[in-house]
Amino acid sequence: MTDAAFDPGVLRRLLDGRWAHVRDKVRETLHETDLPSGDHLDTEGHRALTLEQMRTLAKSGIPELGFPAEYGGGGDPAGSVVSLEMLPGNLSLMVKAGVQWGLFGGAVVALGTERHHERYLRDIMSLELPGCFAMTETGHGSDVQNLRTTATYDPAAQEFVVHTPHEAARKEYIGNAARDGRMAVVFAQLITEGGNHGVHALLVPIREQSGKVAGGVRIEDCGRKAGLNGVDNGRIYFDQVRVPRENLLNRYGDVAEDGTYSSPIDSVGKRFFTMLGTLIRGRVSVAATAGGAGKLALEIALRYGDVRRQFEKPGESGEVAVLDYLGHQRKLLPALAKSFALHFAQQELVASLQETLGSGDERAQRELESRAAGLKAVTTWHATETIQACREACGGAGYLSENQLAGLKADTDVFTTFEGDNTVLLQLVAKGLLTNYKDQFDELGTLGLAKFVADQWVGAVFERTATRSLVQRIIDRSGEDDILDRGWQLKMFDDRENHVLDGLARRLRKADKSNAFEVFNNAQDHVLRAARVHIDRVVLEAFVGAIDRCEDEATATILDKLMDLYVLSNIEADKAWFLEHERINPRRAKAITQAVNDLCMQLRPHAVELVESFGIPRQWLTAPIATGAERARQDRMAEHDQQLGTV
Template identity: 55%
Template sequence: MPDFVAPQVDVPALTEVLDGPHAEIRDLCRRKLIEHAGLLDDAQRLDRDGYRERVLQTLLQLTDAGATTLGFPKRYGGGGDLGAAIAAFETMAFGDLSLLVKIGVQFGLFGGAILQLGTERRHDRYLADVVAGRLLGCFAMTEQGHGSDVQGLQTVARYDPGREQFIIDTPVDSAHKEFIGGAAAHARMAVVFAQLEVGGAGHGVHALLVDLRDRNGRLLPGIRIVDDRQKIGLNGVDNGRIWFDRVTVDRENLLDRYASVSADGVYSSPIESPDRRFFTMLGTLVQGRVSVAGASVNAAKVALTIAIRYADRRRQFTGPNGTEELLLDYGMHQRRLLPRLARTYGLHFAQEQLVAEYDDVFTHPDTADPKRRRALEARAAGTKALGSWLATDTIQACREACGGAGYLSENRFDALRADTDVFTTFEGDNHVLLQLVAKGLLTNYASEFNDLDQLGMVRFVAGHAVETVIERTAAHSLMERVRDLLPAGEDRGDARTGLLDPSYHSAMFRWREEHRIDGLARRLKRGAEDGMNAAELFSRCQQHAVEAAVAHVERQVLEAYEQKLASLPDGANKTALCQLRDLFALSVIEADRGWWMEHGRLSSQRAKAITREVDELLRKTRPLAVQLVDAFGVPEEAVHAAFLH
C-alpha cells in the first residue's frame, strides 16, 4: 500500500464532468438500461432467433421512450439534437451491444442516410415512420467483393426512362450485399448503394431506397436474402446477404440531395466533380464513425470497472504483514490496468471534443466550411480507430487480469470481447482509416485531395507536400525545443527533471507527429521522383502513414486532456486527472521509447527515468482506481459480473 495519503475523488462530481452537457440524456439511458437489464441474461439464455426478437422488442420500447431518436428533426418525432443522440448511443454501450448495434443500424445508418442524403420530400414520406419504429430498415453498402473500396461497388442501378424506374441488379455473385444488419429478418426496406447508370453513362455510387419485404415480412420479387447465421458476437443482430435480380424502384426512390434524375433521364448534380460528389455523400454519414468511437470507449469502461473492482477485493499470496495481498497492490497488476484507465479517460475527452465539433458542423451542414468538414471526417476516422483498438486491447487485458473468473460468461467478458471485436473493422477498417488520416495531414485537408486517385495523390505529394509540411509545422524549431528538454547526458542534471511538465509531453508528442509526417512526405516524394509505380510506392509507405496518423491522434488525445484540465477548478478531482494525464503521456512515450531513442530524442538514462516515473504514478493512482471507475457511472445492473456480488 502507498506510504502517502491520496486525495479522495469526488465521484458524483467527476461523473458530472464526464457526462458533460448531455448529463440528463445519459441519466435517461442509464435508467433504461436498468429497466432492460434482463436482456444481458437473455443473451445467454435464448436461442439465436429468440435473442433477435428480444433485441427488436427492446429497441421498440426504447424508441417509445424517446431514447433512440434524438438526432432527428422534431417535426418527425425526433429530438433535434445531434450531440444528445450520440451521447445516448454512447451510454447505451454500457448495456447489451447487440441492442446498441441494432439501434445504430435502424436510426444511425438507415434513418441517418435518409436524413443526410435525402431531400425534404423523402423526409416527409419516410422519417416519421422510421423514427417511430414503424418502418424498419437496413444499410446495404458493403459487398462481398468490395468493403473499404466503396467506389468499386458492383451493384448496378440503371434508369429506364420508359417506366421512370431504376432497375437494381447484382451483376456477379461477388456483388451481393454482405453482412447487412437487419437484412436477415426484420428490415422492410434498405438504403442500397449502387453504381448509377443513366442513358448508358455511369455516374458513380449513389443511394436508393429499395423495398425488401411486404408488411407481412415476405420477401418481394427479385429479392434473395440469406441469413449470415452465427457470428463471433452480436448474435442479437440479424445480419444477412442480399442479391437483387432486376428489382425495380420508382425514380423518386433515389436519395437526391446531391444528385437527381429527371423523368426523361437527365442526370444532374450541384457538385460537378464525381469524386468530390462521392466523398461529400460519404462525409455526411460520418456519424457512424463518431458513434462507434464513443461506444468503443464506453465498452472499455465496463471492462475496467469489472476488473479494477475485482482486483481491489481479490487476494492472492501472503504479503509481509502475514495477510494475503490484494491484486491491485501488485505493481504488475497496476501495469496491466492503470495505463489503460488513463488512456480511456483521454479518449473520452477526445471523443467529447469530436462530438462537439460534429454537432456544430452538422447542425448546419450546408454552410459548413468544406475544409473544416474534411478535418472533422479525418478526426472521426482516427478517433474511431484508436477507440476501437482501445476496446479490444483493454477488454482482453481486463479478462486476463481476472484470471479464470474472467473466463466465465457470467462475468461478462466473453460478450464484451466478442461483441466489440468487429468494431475494429466496421465503419471502416482501422488501418484504412488511419491512412485516410495521414493523407489529410499531408495535404492539410486541401480541397484538391478529394479529386485525387492514388496516382494523383503521389503526384500531389511529390510536387507540394514536403515543402507544405515543413512550412506548416516549423519542424526545425520544434526539434530544437525538444532537444533542449532532452539532455544528451546526465551531467546536465537529474534524468527525471521535467518529466511531469505538460510542455515536455506536448513537445515530445508534437515532434514525433511532425517528424513522421515529414518522413512520410519525403519518402513519397523521393519514390515519385525515382519513377516508382504509384500503387507500389504508396503500398511501401502504408506503415509510415499509419504510424504518422497514430501519432497525430495521440497528440489530439493529450491536448483534449489538457483542455479539460484547464476547464476544471483546483481540487482533488483535478489532481487525480492530472495524474492520469501524466500517466497517459509517459506511458505512450515509454511504449514508443525505442523510436525516440533511435531518432536521438531520448537518452537511455532518460528512458529509464520515464519507467521509474510511470511506476511512481501507478503507485499514486492505485488508491484512486476504484473511485475513478465508479465515476464512469456504469449502472450496477449493466456491470453484470457475478463475482462482484
C-alpha cells in the same frame, strides 16, 4: 501521493460534459426498464429478444434524439451518439439500434430530401419501418467508390432497376437484413442515359409487410457469429428489382423524368466524398460504444482486483489484494488512464460533429472525417486490448460467461473492422494530406509534391483545435526538462509527430510519374505511423483542455496524475523510437518506467472511484465478481466507519 479528497460526483459531471442531460435520461430510462443481454439464448431467441428490446427503446424517446425536430425528433444528432455510448452492457441492442436509427435513418435524413423525410422518418423512429444500410459488398468492402451493384434508370417506366451483376457484388454482412428489415438504403452505381454518375443511394423494399421477401430480392442469413448474435446480419442480392424514381435519395444527385441527371456538385469524386461525409455519425458512434465497453470491462476488473486476495505479506496477517501488486496495476491502470484520455477526445469529436454537420464548412468537414476515422481506429483497438487485459486480470473468473468479459470481448472484436477497417481508416487520416494524390502529381513534380504533402498535412489534416492555443502557451512557458513537466510532455508528442511527418515527406520525394503508386505503397508503414502519432497528440491535447475546464482543485489534481500516466506509458511503449531518435537517453528511459510504476501506486487507492465516475448505468454491471466486490467494499467501509466511531 494524490489527494484522496476528490469527489467522484464532481469528476462525473466533468465526464458527462455538454450532453449530461442525455446521459441522465438514459440512466433514468435504464433504471426503470429491464434490457438484459441475450447472450445465453440461441440465435433466433437472441434476435427476437433484441427486436423486442428495440421496440421498448423506441417508446422511451431516446432514439428520436438525432432526427429533425419538424418530424418529431430531438434535433440533436450528437446527443444520439452519446446515448448509444450508454449501452455497453447489451451490444447487440446497441448495434441494432445503430443500424436502425443511426445508419438507416441517418442516411434518409442526410441523403434524402423533404419527400423522403415526410414519408419515412416517423415510421423509422417508431420502428414501424425496420431498415438496413446496404453499402458493403463481398468484393468491395472498403472500396465503396467502386461498388458493383447498379441502379439503371428506365425513363419509359420512370423507375430504377437495381441489380447485382455477379456474386462478388452481393451486399454483405448487412445488419437487420436476415430477419427484420423491410427496406434498405442501397448504395449503387447510378446509370442514366448511358452514363455512370457514381455511387448514389436508393430506398429499396426488401420485404413485404407480412415479412415475405420481396420479388427479385434474395436474402441469405450470415449465420451465427463470434458475438453480436442478437443482430440479424444477412446477404442481399437484387435481380432487376424495380423501384420508383422518387426512391432515389436525391440531396446530392437527382434524375428527372426524362433521365436527365443533375447535381449541385459537378465533380463525381467530390460528390461521392460529400455523400459519405454526411454519414460520419456511424463511425463516431462505434468509437463511443467501444470506449464504453472498455470502461465496463475496467470496472469489473478493478472491482474484483480490489477485493480478490492472494498470498500473505511476510510479517502481516491476511492476504494481499491483487490490485496492490504492481504487476496487476500495470495491467489495468494505464488502460484506465487512456480511457480517460479517449473519453475527453470523444467529447471534442462529438462537439465538432454537432457544430460541423450542415455548416457547409468543407475544411471543418474534412477535419471531422479525419478525426473520426483516427479515433474510431485507436479507440476500438484500445477496447480490444483493454478487455483482454481485464479478462487476464480476473483469471479463470474472467473466463466465465456470467462475469461479462467473455461476452464483451466477443461482441467488440468486430468493432476494429466494421464502420471502416482500422488500417484503412488510418490510411484515410494520413492520406488527407494527399487529396487527389494521383490527379495532383502530374502538375506538382517531385519538389512540388513534397511541398504539397507538407501544406496539405499541416493545413488540412492536422488543423489545430481551439485547445491548441492553450497547449502552445503551456509549451512556451515550460523551461523544465522534467518528465512530469506538462510542457515537456506536450513537446515530446509534438516533436514525434513532426519528425514522422518530415520523414514521410522525404520518402515521397522519390516519386515520379512512373512510380507514384509504388512509392506511396512502399511507405505505408510510415503513413500508418504518421496517422497513429497524430491521433496520440490529438488525444493528449483533448485531455489538456478537459483539465483546463475543471474548476475543482482536487479533481484537477487526480486528472493530472492520470494524464501523466497516459503520457508516460505511451512514451514507454514507444521507447525504441524515442531512444533511436535521441529524444531521450537510457537514463531517462529508466526514469520513465519508474515514474509509471509510481503513478500506478499513487492511483491505486482511487481506482474503483475513478472508474465509477464514468457513470455506466448500473443495469449493465451484472458480473458476480463485480457486484460481490461492491458489497464487500461497502462492508469494509462500514466496518471502518464503525471503528472510527468507537475511537
